[in-house]
Amino acid sequence: MATGDxxxxxxxTQPHVLIVDDDANxxxxxxxxxxxxxxxxxxxxxxxxxxxxxxxxxxxCLILLDLVMPEKNGFQFRVEQIVDPVLANIPxxxxxxxxxxxxxxxxxxxxxxxxxxxxxxxxxxxxxxxC
Numbered sequence: 001m002a003t004g005d006x007x008x009x010x011x012x013t014q015p016h017v018l019i020v021d022d023d024a025n026x027x028x029x030x031x032x033x034x035x036x037x038x039x040x041x042x043x044x045x046x047x048x049x050x051x052x053x054x055x056x057x058x059x060x061c062l063i064l065l066d067l068v069m070p071e072k073n074g075f076q077f078r079v080e081q082i083v084d085p086v087l088a089n090i091p092x093x094x095x096x097x098x099x100x101x102x103x104x105x106x107x108x109x110x111x112x113x114x115x116x117x118x119x120x121x122x123x124x125x126x127x128x129x130x131c
Contacts, residue, residue: 015131016040018060020050020077022069030064037124039131046070047077054087061131062111064123067096067104078108091130093123 019030019041031041042058044050046069063081067074074094081087094105097116105113112126 015061016042017127017131018042018044018050018053018058018063020044020047020063020069020074021066022046023066026066033120033124034127037127039127047072047074047080050077051080051087054081054090055084060090062127063090063092065092065094065110067094067098075104075108078110082109093126095123 017034017039019027021027021030021043022045024045027043027045031043034041042053042060044053047065048071050063050065051072065074065077072080074096078092078094081090081092091111092109093112093114094108094110095114095116095118096104098104099115103113111130112122114122
């Protein structure tokens, strides 16, 4: 499993997913889930960290993006991603504990919008489609 500081390994290991979430337990759980199913992951603790990793050359097959985070939230992350022609086409799954997660995610153009707690079968289906 790749970690946030292990970009060289993640860049050569296919397929991989970028997990952007401020909750360490959620990041760890998603990494473990993906690893069990044959994927690797790179983690970012907030939107600023995730954008930095993408701008340094990370090209995941999919981004799992929490909406509510400190420093740079999922909304801010997505706006910056969309306007960057190099990053705009990377598909994003938006997830949140917010009651309106699906509606908010749809506005942001995610390929899927999932409410927390995330339905594992739905998440794995989306990962399989894009990775």
